[in-house]
Amino acid sequence: MVELPYLTPQYLFAITAMALLIADTIYPKSRRPDLLAAIAGIGPALVALSSAWFLAAGTGQAATVPALFEGMVVVDGMSLFFTFIFGAVTLLVVIASYDYLEGSERMAEYYSLVVLAALGMSLMASANNLAMVFISLELASLPSYGLVAYLKRDQGSVEAGLKYFLIGALSSAIMVYGISLVYGATGTLHLAGVAEAIPSLGGLDGLLGLGLVMVLGGFLFKTASVPFHFWAPEAYEGAPAPISAFISSASKAAGFAVAFRVLVWGFPLEAVAETVPWAWVLVILAIVTMTLGNFAAATQERVKRMLAYSSIGHAGYVLIGLAALAGPGDLATDSLVLGAAMMHLLVYGFMNTGAFLFVALAEHWDVGRTFEDYNGLARKAPYVSVAMTIFMFSLAGLPVGGGFLSKYVLFAGAVQAGFWWLAGIAAINSAISLFYYSRVVKALWIEDPAETLSIGETPTGMYAAVIGAAAVTVVLLFAFDPVAETAISAASLLLEGGV
C-alpha cells in the first residue's frame, strides 16, 4: 500500500486554499464560479477520503501514533476521525454555497476562508501542545469571524460577525492567559509534560487550577457551551446559512476534539482531582448547557434561532462524554462513553449541517424565517422536506437516522458509567427537543401553506447537499458499526495515554 505523509489531509486543505486564491488571480472577480466551486469541493472530498483511508489502514493506532514536529501534532485515531468529519461537512457546505453565492464577487475569498478554517479545525484535532492548541484554534476562528460577516450589506450579518469576533477575542485572551498560567505552574506546554509535572507542583496547585479553568473557557466558547454560548444564536442567525451550518457542526466538533485531547492527556482526572475535578465541573456545565439550550430553543419563533439554541443543547449532550469519565468506570466504560460523544459529533455533522442547509435553501427562496413561513412547504418541495424531516427527527433521537443510535449510545454510556441520573436529565431534554423539532415538521407537512407561498427554481447544489446529507444520515442508522468501532477504538487509544 502506498504510504501517504501523515498530515496529508491538512496539506490538502492548505493546497486547496492556495489553489483557490491562485485561481482567483487568474480569473478575478469570480468570473469562473464553477472552477472555484470545483476546487473548493475536490479538496475537502479528498480530505475525507484520505482520512478514511488512514483509518482503514490502521494509521495512528496503538503504539504507532506518529508525533510530528517535535510532538506538536499527533496523528491518531481521534484526529483522523474528526478530520473526516471536517472534510465531509466542508464538502457539504461548499456544495450548498455554490448556489448561495450566486452573483457574489468574492467567492474565492469565501471558499478559501472556509477551507482555511477547516484546516485550523483539523489541526485542533491533532494538537498535542498548548501553543499548537492556541494557534490552531485561532486559525479556525479568524476565518469564521470573517465568514459570519460575509453578507456585508446585511446589518444582521455584520453585527453577528462583530459579536462573534468580540466574544471570540475575549475567550482567546482568557484562554491564552490560562495557557500562560499552566506554563508558569508546570514549565511546559507539551500535554504529556503538563500531565507529568502535575503531581509534583508544590504550592502551584491553585495557579494550575486557575489556568485549567481558563483553558476550559476557550473550549466552551468554541463548542458554544454555557457560559460562553451568548454569541451562538446571534452568529448563527446573522451568518449566511451555509456558514451557520459550518460553524455549528464542524467548529463545534473541533472544539470538542481539542477538549478531549487536552483534558485527557494534559490534565488527567486522577492527577488534577484535588485542584479542579474537571469532569464534575463538566457534569454541571453539561446539565446547564443542555437544559438552557433546549428550553430556549423551545421558545423561539424563528427556525434558524431554534436550530442555534438546539445546537447549544447538543453541546450539552456531548459534554456528557467528558463528564461521565468521573465515574468509577474502567477503560471499556470510559471508551464507550467518550466514543459515544465522538459518534454523536459525526452523525451531528451530517444531520445538523443538513438542517442548516435546508434553512439556506429557504433563505434562497425567500420564504421567510419563522415557523409559520415554512407552512406547507412540503407541498412545493417534497423531497427536501423529507430530508428536513429526517434531520429534525434524527436530531430529536427518533430512529429515522443515525442520530437515534448515537444519542442512545451516549445515554447508555452515561448509564453504564453510573450517571443514570445524568442520562435521565438528558432524556427529559430530549423529550423537550422532540417538541420543538416537530414544530418544523408540523409546519412543513401538516399546516396549510399561505396563499403567497411560492418558491423559485430548484438549486442543484443545495438540493444535492441536503439530500446527500439526509441519505448519509439514514444510511448511518443501518451501517453504524464502522462509526462505532472507529470512535470507540479512537477513544480507548486516547484514554490509554499521551505521546
Add this chain to the structure above:
Amino acid sequence: MMIEALILVTVASAVAVMFADDERAGRLAFGLSLLPLVGSLLMFLGFDGSGNALLGGEIAYETQLSWITLGDLEVGYHVGVDGIGLSLVVLTTVLMSLALLSAWTPIDERQSQFYGLMLFMEASLLGVFTALDFLAWFVAWEFVLVPMYFLIGIWGGPRRKYAAIKFFVYTNVASLVMFIGFVALVFGLPVNTFDLPTIAQSLQAGELGSLAGIAPETLKAVAFVAIFAGFAVKVPMVPFHTWLPDAHVEAPTPVSVILAGVLLKMGTYAMLRFNFTMLSDQAQAFAVPIAIFAVVSVIYGAMLALGQQDLKRIVAYSSVSSMGYVLLGLVAYNLYGLGGATFQMVAHGLISGLMFMSVGVVYNVAHTRMVGDLSGIADRMPLTATVFTAAAFGYMGLPLMAGFAGELYIFLGGMQSTALPYAPIFTALAMFGIVIVAGYLLFAMQRVLFGPFEADTDHEIVPAPVTDRIAIVALVLLVILLGTAPDLIYGMIQDAVQPILTIGGGL
C-alpha cells in the same frame, strides 16, 4: 428469512405507494398489504416453535446477525417469533389490510402519503413483535411514533395538531424512561449484550450485579418501576391515559383502528416480555399496586366512557377499561392469567377495530358521532347496525365471541391467582367493570340504533360503500371464529407462556 421478507416487503410497498398516484394509492396499498397478510398466515400455518422465545424456547423463523459492536457490548439484529409474537403479528397484518380497505371512503386528500405511512407503520409494528434484540426492538418501537404523528396530524379532526403533538411527546417521554431503566439493568448484568433471550435468562439465573454502587435488588426494583411506567403510558393505564382519547377522537377511522387494535398492545406485549418475563420476582413484589392500577383502569375507564356523548370517545375510553383487564391477567401471573391476557390482546385488537370501523361507517354516512344527534340507524343501515351490535356484544364479553374467551381466561386466572394477594377481591371488582360496559354500550345502542329514524344532519343518508361492508363483516367473522375456536391460537400462546411460570417460579 420469513420475517425479514415480511418487513422488507412492507417497507418496499410503503415506498411504492408513496410514489403512486393519489387515485390508485388506496387500491395499490390494499393489494400490497395482502402480501404481508398472506406471509403471516403462512408463518402461522408453518409455525414450528414452542416455548417462550426469551426463556430458551424454540424460536420460529429466527435470524441472528451481528449489527453494531460497542466496545465489549454486542448489538445484534435478532428476530424470531414464539406463540405470543406470532399471534400479534397475524393480528397486525389482518387489521392493517382491513383498515386500509376501510380508508377508501374517508381519506380523500394526499392519499398516497396516507397509505404509504400506514404501511410504514405496519412494518415497524411487525418489527416490535418480532425483534429479539433490545436495540433493534427499540428502533421499531420508537419508529412507530413517526408515521402515527403524521397520520393524526395531517388527516385528523379539528384538534389534530394538539392531539398529535401530545401523543408524540407523551409516549416519547415514556420510551426514554423505559430505555434508561432497561439499560441500567443490562449494565448490571455480566453479559455484554442487548440480546433479549440472553438477558432474560441471565436475569432469571440471578446474575444481576451492582451498578455504580447500587445494590442489585434496588437496581432491579428501580429498573422495574422505570420500565413499567414507560409501558404503562402506551397501554394506557390510568393515570397515564389522557393522551389516548385525544388521539383517538382526532384520528381518522382507519388510524383509530390500528391505534386501538395494535398500538396499545405494544404496551402490554412489552410488559409481558420485560416486566413479567424477565423480572418476575419484582412483578410479584409489585403485584398489589399493579393490580390496583389495573382495577382502577377498568372501573374508571368504564365510568368515563359512560359519561361520553361522542361514540368515538366512548370506544376510546372503553379501550382504557379493556386494557385494564389485560393488565389484571398479567398480574394474576398464572397460566390462565398470562395466557388470557395475551389472548385478550388479540381479541381486543379485533373487537376494538370492529367497533371503531362501525363508528366510522356511521360517521361517514351520517356525518356526526354524537349519540344525541342519532336515532334509528337500524332502519336505514341494517348491516351496520348489526355489526355495531355484534361489536358491542363482543365488548361485553358475550359467549362465542372472542372477548368472552379472553375475559373468561383472565377472570379464571384472577380468581385462582396465588401470586397476587387478595386476588379474588381484585378480580371481583374488575368484573364489575363488565356491568358498566354493558350499561354504556346498551345505552348507546338503544339511542343510536333503535327508535324512529332521525339523524340531525344535512346530509342524505346513503348506504355504506361495499369496501366498508367487507371490512366490518370480515372482522365480525374473525371475532366469532376466535370466540368459537379460541384454541386456534390459545394453544400456542399457552406454550409460550408456560415457561414464564415454571422458570420464573410462579407455579
